[in-house]
Amino acid sequence: MTDTLTPVLTRNWGQPRSWVLDEYRAQGGYEGLKKALTMTPTEVMNEVKDANLRGRGGAGFPTGMKWSFVPQDNPNPKYLVVNGDESEPGTCKDIPLLMASPHTLVEGVIISSYAINAHTAFIYIRGEVVHPIRRVRKAVQEAYDAGLLGKDILGSGYDLDVIVHSGAGAYICGEETALLNSLEGLRGQPRLRPPFPAVAGLYASPTVVNNVESISTVPSILAYGKDWFTSMGTEKSKGFTIYSLSGHVAHPGQYEAPMGITMRELIDLAGGIREGHQLKFFTPGGSSTPILTPDALDTVMDFEGLAAAGTMLGTKAMQIFDETTSIVRTTRRWVEFYKHESCGKCTPCREGTWWLAQLLARFEEGTAHEGDVDKLLSVCDDITGKSFCTLAEGAVACVTSAVRNFREEFEVGYHTPAWEYLPYAKSALFPVAQDDLEVRA
Amino acid sequence: MSDETYFEHTGSVDMSERATNIDKSTIEVLQSLADRYPLKRSALMPMLHYVQSVDGRVSPRGIEVIAQILEITPAQVSGVATFYTMYKRRPAGTHHIGVCTTALCAVMGGDILLETVEKELGIAPEQTTADGLFSLERIECNAACDFAPVMMVNWEFMDNMTPDKAKQLLDDLADERDVYSTRGPKLTGWRDTEMALAGIDDGLADEGPSAGPASLRGVEIAAEKGWSGVPKGTPGLAALPKPSPAGSAEPSEPEKASKPGAAKGKKGKK
Numbered sequence: 001m002t003d004t005l006t007p008v009l010t011r012n013w014g015q016p017r018s019w020v021l022d023e024y025r026a027q028g029g030y031e032g033l034k035k036a037l038t039m040t041p042t043e044v045m046n047e048v049k050d051a052n053l054r055g056r057g058g059a060g061f062p063t064g065m066k067w068s069f070v071p072q073d074n075p076n077p078k079y080l081v082v083n084g085d086e087s088e089p090g091t092c093k094d095i096p097l098l099m100a101s102p103h104t105l106v107e108g109v110i111i112s113s114y115a116i117n118a119h120t121a122f123i124y125i126r127g128e129v130v131h132p133i134r135r136v137r138k139a140v141q142e143a144y145d146a147g148l149l150g151k152d153i154l155g156s157g158y159d160l161d162v163i164v165h166s167g168a169g170a171y172i173c174g175e176e177t178a179l180l181n182s183l184e185g186l187r188g189q190p191r192l193r194p195p196f197p198a199v200a201g202l203y204a205s206p207t208v209v210n211n212v213e214s215i216s217t218v219p220s221i222l223a224y225g226k227d228w229f230t231s232m233g234t235e236k237s238k239g240f241t242i243y244s245l246s247g248h249v250a251h252p253g254q255y256e257a258p259m260g261i262t263m264r265e266l267i268d269l270a271g272g273i274r275e276g277h278q279l280k281f282f283t284p285g286g287s288s289t290p291i292l293t294p295d296a297l298d299t300v301m302d303f304e305g306l307a308a309a310g311t312m313l314g315t316k317a318m319q320i321f322d323e324t325t326s327i328v329r330t331t332r333r334w335v336e337f338y339k340h341e342s343c344g345k346c347t348p349c350r351e352g353t354w355w356l357a358q359l360l361a362r363f364e365e366g367t368a369h370e371g372d373v374d375k376l377l378s379v380c381d382d383i384t385g386k387s388f389c390t391l392a393e394g395a396v397a398c399v400t401s402a403v404r405n406f407r408e409e410f411e412v413g414y415h416t417p418a419w420e421y422l423p424y425a426k427s428a429l430f431p432v433a434q435d436d437l438e439v440r441a
Numbered sequence: 442m443s444d445e446t447y448f449e450h451t452g453s454v455d456m457s458e459r460a461t462n463i464d465k466s467t468i469e470v471l472q473s474l475a476d477r478y479p480l481k482r483s484a485l486m487p488m489l490h491y492v493q494s495v496d497g498r499v500s501p502r503g504i505e506v507i508a509q510i511l512e513i514t515p516a517q518v519s520g521v522a523t524f525y526t527m528y529k530r531r532p533a534g535t536h537h538i539g540v541c542t543t544a545l546c547a548v549m550g551g552d553i554l555l556e557t558v559e560k561e562l563g564i565a566p567e568q569t570t571a572d573g574l575f576s577l578e579r580i581e582c583n584a585a586c587d588f589a590p591v592m593m594v595n596w597e598f599m600d601n602m603t604p605d606k607a608k609q610l611l612d613d614l615a616d617e618r619d620v621y622s623t624r625g626p627k628l629t630g631w632r633d634t635e636m637a638l639a640g641i642d643d644g645l646a647d648e649g650p651s652a653g654p655a656s657l658r659g660v661e662i663a664a665e666k667g668w669s670g671v672p673k674g675t676p677g678l679a680a681l682p683k684p685s686p687a688g689s690a691e692p693s694e695p696e697k698a699s700k701p702g703a704a705k706g707k708k709g710k711k
């Protein structure tokens with residue numbers, strides 16, 4: 001019987017100096033690597049494939065299958081690139097992992113690189129989080145000093161170099177082809193696919209791009225086996241994952257649980273909605289995943305359960321808002337985010353997010369015109385499916401799902417500012433003086 | 442060159458101001474960064490971070506030097522520098538203050554924090570105070586939503602902020618009192634951070650706790666209930682964190698060896 005919470009990746013986070021090699025080893029660290037090095041690369045790949053580990057960065061693509069797409073007869077070097085550009089609004093799981101247990105990632109990088117026959121791996125971390133970057137750099141250095149990286153790792157004959165790379169503030173670099181451009185010293189703009197990175201990625205060579213949490217899960221699969229991994233989770237979403245709860249719950253935080261826990265269980269673990277309030281809406285996996293309302297509380301939080309509910313598991317970042325929150329204000333702010341982060345490559349996204357932001361400003365200020373709700377949806381229709389990457393889809397999803405669930409509240413924007421309809425001060429987590437009520441967009 | 446452009450955040454690099462601190466040793470470091478990568482152009486981003494640590498912004502001389510080392514044009518360097526928001530085309534302050542106003546932080550109080558900081562410093566976002574001590578940025582989601590509302594100082598976390606804490610923080614920095622990130626080291630300055638981002642070791646990796654209280658909520662509940670994810674007999678299980686009082690309003694302080702009160706107004710419980 002699987003426990004309600006199953007700390008694996010998070011289990012050592014509370015240890016003093018958990019980021020240091022000796023501490024990590026005392027928790028059983030690098031046992032997965034030792035085991036992997038007794039196997040062939042193909043056997044390692046098959047272990048991860050059979051565990052049915054699915055990508056933890058949003059899309060849920062099977063990790064082992066992604067690895068198998070690398071053409072091993074290609075004469076170019078193979079590369080592993082770890083996506084640590086965690087920037088999807090609400091998502092806050094990879095950064096604490098990098099800070100508390102960077103060796104979990106480093107071990108995963110070595111095993112995964114071995115499986116795809118890569119001898120150079122990159123860890124790309126968003127630049128706005130300097131301390132996790134320090135911890136990862138230190139972990140990589142410790143690994144070199146201990147013979148876990150460099151030449152002839154643990155006497156296996158396998159060589160690997162790891163380069164830690166800081167980004168510089170661009171959400172779009174979480175998109176894998178934009179990340180590769182960024183890593184090549186270019187503007188972070190997505191590439192047209194095909195070719196997919198597995199065939200022509202970094203330096204036009206076969207490249208696997210995986211999320212931090214996906215790679216960090218690999219050591220445990222090797223150490224404890226695929227049967228242990230698949231004993232947790234649901235039929236098609238195996239294993240455990242880190243769910244991040246933020247917003248109007250009593251105890252926001254990271255909750256590592258088997259795939260398929262429900263939102264109701266997670267909110268209960270987080271101490272419920274803050275005292276005296278009720279849930280209004282939440283995102284299941286970051287702002288790019290369509291929002292849900294209280295009637296979806298018993299939805300199974302796995303890839304299939306949320307797809308059936310018309311949304312996505314995404315990054316498992318649950319942003320929880322109570323009844324004091326203006327959906328109009330929140331939606332506008334999300335759209336402002338996408339507008340700011342649009343890389344400008346595709347016209348529908350670049351221009352469309354500006355249009356959405358201008359329309360939503362009218363709704364928030366109470367100056368929207370009759371019919372603007374339909375205009376909003378019409379602009380969404382002009383954006384969706386017409387851009388290279390999914391940034392545009394995220395911008396559209398947060399608007400259409402908000403309108404679908406709260407159309408009447410948007411219509412209030414035909415005559416009343418959002419801050420009069422739902423005074424913003426009531427949503428804040430600290431008391432707000434009357435003078436501060438002018439604060440808005 | 443005008444300070445104001447129609448498209449915010451897209452102003453070009455100020456090429457009229459030629460002042461620079463770049464010297465022979467700077468160029469050696471930049472060259473060493475280029476040597477770290479299989480193809481040297483990949484070093485462009487760390488090199489820009491390093492130029493900022495030396496010149497306090499992306500300087501014309503910095504662009505020229507990078508272009509020479511990477512054997513690309515200055516326009517190609519500028520083209521990258523102007524794409525990413527962390528590269529500053531005007532001098533940033535000694536301390537660079539970020540206030541998150543993406544939806545969740547904004548709703549939880551980030552908008553009020555931003556207004557508080559604007560009032561305290563007398564500047565708007567994207568501006569630097571006349572004395573050069575502070576610059577301000579309205580930042581997008583910084584991956585710390587469980588600590589909302591969040592501010593960043595020199596890209597170090599300042600979690601669970603309130604207007605009073607924000608004012609105190611700015612006062613302490615202005616008066617050169619010691620201030621610690623809630624999950625990191627003592628705050629020294631934005632240029633120091635830029636050097637660390639470039640990949641130069643500053644020896645600070647061991648500062649601060651392993652994790653903040655919110656990051657440990659799930660682990661603490663599991664320890665209290667005897668729940669586990671790994672098989673029985675796995676090393677280290679006995680040493681898992683002690684349970685904290687369930688439902689306590691104030692989460693317990695993270696493990697912290699010797700540093701005094703990490704954030705202002707926060708009382709150590711241990």
